[in-house]
Amino acid sequence: MKWRPVQQVCLSVCWKFYEHLHFISFFCHLKPVIKVFFLLSVGKKIKNMDNVIAKSKSCRVDCNNVDRKLRQILDLTEDEAHFHMKQSAFLYQLGVQTMSKTFHCLLMRLTVEFFKSPSVNMQHSSAYKIDNSNYVHYVIFSRNVLALSVTINSTTINSEEPNSMVFHVLTDKQNFYSMKHWFARHSYREVTIHILNFDELKSNHFSNMGLGELSMPEEFRISSHTTTQPSPLQMNTKYLSVFGHSHFLLPDVFKNLKKVILLDDDVVVQKDISFLWNLNMGGKVIAATEFCEVKLGQLRSYLGATGYDNNSCAWMSGINKIDLEKWRELDITGVYQSLVRKLKQKNDAQWRAAALPVNLLAFHGHIYTLDNTLIQQGLGHDYGVSEETVQNVAALHYNGNMKPWLDLAIPKYKKYWKSYLTRDERYMEECNVNP
Template identity: 60%
Template structure:
């Protein structure tokens, strides 16, 4: 009996030790799993951005699929043998067409306790991590691999998840997700993608572009005569359709079949062994032609824009012609003869305008009269050219402006050329100059700023000679709308200066040195603006401003029309140097002819509005939100305006 017990004891003892080792191993490994997560080893799990260039020295989360009590292999040896199997099983299915650098972007790790979640970048591929890893047991080998996304999954903006989809036209290549290096613009462009207008026409043009590139190479191949004829026929059919259609609605009903036929032909052409250099050369030629055509259209658009700005609209031309004809058909009472004693009386308040636009001049005069406290004291001297003289005369004879007097003068009949041989040979209202300067306030050294400066034209320098008996006048431009009473300007002390004007310190004379041709001037002085100016004619005559103007004119113009007009800017700035009295900025709010950002409060508080710039309120190009201030003073129920369809 003793021998039996002694003989059977060792196996029972060995079995007990084997189970104890297995239990201890399970406990050890169950503690090792959460410890690995706490130490950050879970970072080695593969995820949406995997790299095939991982270092062999990187430690990974080991896979303990079996625990054998009789296995005496060490923990490190098990990890070394299982690491590559684990990576292969956990690696998601990355699309083959994803660029290499797309797969190398790092994940943004969250700082959540336990490190149990990984926050992906905004445009990262979605990836589901294994959910069946439990403490104390082997992890199951189920991995949910992401599907190849056909569109970019949404971001969470303010709690609302949007699905961003890219809708491509027929025949486009497979969609690709946004790449991280493009940043938020890629996502923004997909969120704000607009439906392409006339997409079928654009599709036809694209097919024609590719077909023309392949045709020369296909035509040279031996045995491809049929394909060459088919490609040429498709090109001709596309050209015929595009010559008759600009919009999708203009295309024939069979256009879909033509597109499919061209797609099929292009696919066959691409499969042929052609010389890539020939195709590349042809594509470059077509690209050059397209760029030249785009450049031509840009120049044409710019020319037509300036032509539209500088040319009188057809409706205003009609109005001027109808008024001229009506002047000779009817005989209206001449207001100037009734008020002849006022016209040269310096005790009245005299306003001077130089204009060729009857509608613009009438709005300026009407706005000044409607906002004046004593309109009976106002005398308006409207100087125009011979072409518009009779239209102006008839208009202001037909329409009254309270108690104000409007006198129309023909500049061609003033005969000032005999007195000033170098004086202007034609009417020259205020001149506007578009000046582009480098803005030192901007961080970019190439940032340019464009401003519009309005200065006196050549005709303004003859005002003291035209109105010899007057002592002080207010000069208005015809693109000005008056909103307040201007009577306080007449009592303003100019402190010995000649010209009271609003200064524009956005441009200083030092920035215009290329226009000054080396003349002495203070570079820190601000430019000044015409539009609303109070002129002391007595001091003008004492200072001989007109004589100085004629001397400068000799040096700045070379006899051509362009140089004569361009010389107005430096001459005006130099002739009135140190003779400008700076008016308060609230007198005039400018920039309404080119700046969309003028605030409503600034417009409301200004005594006068100046529409300097290309977009005048009487043009279709005018800025719509500023037009109402100008239209308010249009003459209502005028027969000739209705007949000529004048509706600014």
Template identity: 55%
Template sequence: MKDSFEQGLPGDENGKSCQLQFGSYCLWSVEHKEAMKDYTVKKLKDQLFVARAYYPSIVKLDGMEKLSLEMKQSIQEHGHMLSEAISDADLPDLHRVHMAKMDQIIAAAKSCAVECTNVEKKLTQLLDMTEDEALFHAKQSAYLYRLGVQTVPRSLHCLSMRLTVDYFNASADMEHLDAEKFENPACQHYVIFSTNLLASSMTINSSVINSEESANMVFHLLTDAQNFYAFKNWFIRNSYKGATVRVINFEDFQVKNLDNGIVEQLSPSEEFRITYNNNALKRTGYISMFGHSLFLLPELFSNLKRVIVLEDDTIVQRDLSLLWNFDLKGKVIGAVQFCQVKFHQLRAYLPDFPYDSSSCIWMSGVSIIDLDEWREQDVTGIHHQILQKLRRDTEDSWRDAALPAGLLAFQDLIHPIESQWVQFGLGHDYGLAHGAIKKATILHYNGNMKPWLELGIRRYRKYWKRYLPRDEVFMMDCNVNP
């Protein structure tokens, strides 16, 4: 997950808003906001703050010696109670008497002709201290949230390791694939780039379960060397209604077939959080874009004419045959466009290449690819030229380049798929209607809150969990239960 454009687009107003500063953590924190606990302790602290603000002014007033003494005593009593009480249960039995007394003292202080400037200054100092403390805790919580959504859960790491060890301990490779299907144009070919074993298997499982002719489906699953044997073992152990699943080590392919050095390691699709104006309202959304590895599709599948690329955070709810036969009308790629955001709204991130500022951006969650047209238009070459201009030495800049490179390389080469095919936002939008979710052919969990994470949006998780294998030994051993 790439949470780029963290501060929103240049020129945005209200740049200090919660989502601009902390992203989807704000949505998550609102949804998981707990009822206020220890209300009495908080009330005591508020009284203490106000009393301390008025006390310096009351002490200076003539004839207010009694009030200033009472205020001083109440401040000390409150301070003593709060020094020994963290929660309401820790408070002494007489705390309500002290609170009522403090309310009377504060009311009396407010009725005095005190110097407002001094009181305001003191309250402002207390407010600043409180805001600083709140901001500190917000930053700390947002950091822990981002760490949680970007870290592979221990159970999934265990699953991958156990499968890898089991693969090498097996007496023989029991893999039996119909190799003739790999390049058979009569089959439906689906491509997934992923390092997430469980997520990619769920995409495949949901696709074949809802397919009318699953035996005609071929899934080409590309992963890295670290995960290759775990992936391979998993798909040896599990069957998918006659569908063929071919696991490919991307790094091995690079060594054997390519010497251009453009993409040395697996670079799956990237996600970017963007902020944009829509009808004078500022909104935040997540868009997915091809990673650099996907621009090698024509070389990876040199004998194929068409593939459908699925991202591993998608779930298929209907038969994909109609999508496979979709007429691209001479375009390279069929994808859902996101016309709430146009190129001109991202101009600060686009290099000095010519582009139509009114063009819509597109989402890469589900993409139909005409590989012959891709080769004819030399999309890979265009992408390489853009990267040469954008590329920096750091890994972050290399990933950030996926957004402008993906948008510019496919400019004017996209045929729009009707938005009803895909329901986006299940990884960041709490407001999606269940009716729209059920009607969609494909669900895309784009956003930080993936369904396999503890921080995933619970109300959408059921659509994903229904495709979980229930009797896989290694999942039980590793306590994999999203």
């Protein structure tokens, strides 16, 4: 590169100029005889300076080298920005998926207290309700006792006939005893709450299904942009919620029930939804809200090319009514098993990703469409939902990463969830749980 010669020339010029300034100042104070002596050397110095200036003018800066250097700096800056973006995304996901110390403390305290003190056996006194079709049966899959309690509390408070409600909660062995103790300590308008250990059910009755641990409702991030919004920063992002693999055991877990209402544990109910129990579904298996921003034809790479209507909308979990008799008649679980075998998952990530095509294909043509005004979706990711809409709908679904019990939650929606949170709980205070 030619940067070094240019720098040397510039330094030479500056130094020569500096020398001449000192020389002139010194020359003015000399006697006339001595001045003559110095004047003889002035011409030589001026000539040398002219040579230096001419040399500097002959050196040209190579613009290609400057361009290359600037591009290197730009590439290094982009790499650093990309690294920080990836690190930020990783930490965000870690914050979303990891149980905080306070929640873990609450879970441990409840579990320990279950074995230390004799809990009130709520299920024994109301065991006759568990399989009785004269009651309204709700099913919730959950690992989060606070989220579960808010869903049950909000549904109960806003029900006109809470005494007719039975909640069946499917959880894993890690949370089973903490949930039993929590609901033994807290009553919700005297509704019946039936806690089931999924791991025990699986080992005793469904070991041939090949299911792993309890799978919660799965959420898939769908991103798209229109022609009016071509920028990646303006992409429209939604979360599509569907059943987890464990949901396909419902007809076998509840063999004596003909129908159930299924709730996700990130749902807050604001009005009475018991009308769903007597809803005529016209021979369909599931009642669900549609998600028409995603058509099945857009998911061809996941679903294959045949066996469905390309213009059909996807559907959402959150609040669903399930006709278990129709499910058994159509052998939806068998269809599910066949689809799972075709997909041939090799790891846990592929297993979870298979929930989307399995749900959309297994229930294709068997969905009864609920009114979209029943439930407001997207409160876990969409900042644009109006206050009026949130207040007027029957239920709120916090689908998305920003769940209401996390610090990452959207503040303006969080208050609706917190209003149904249990207060004055000793273990929450001791563990500093304040979502």
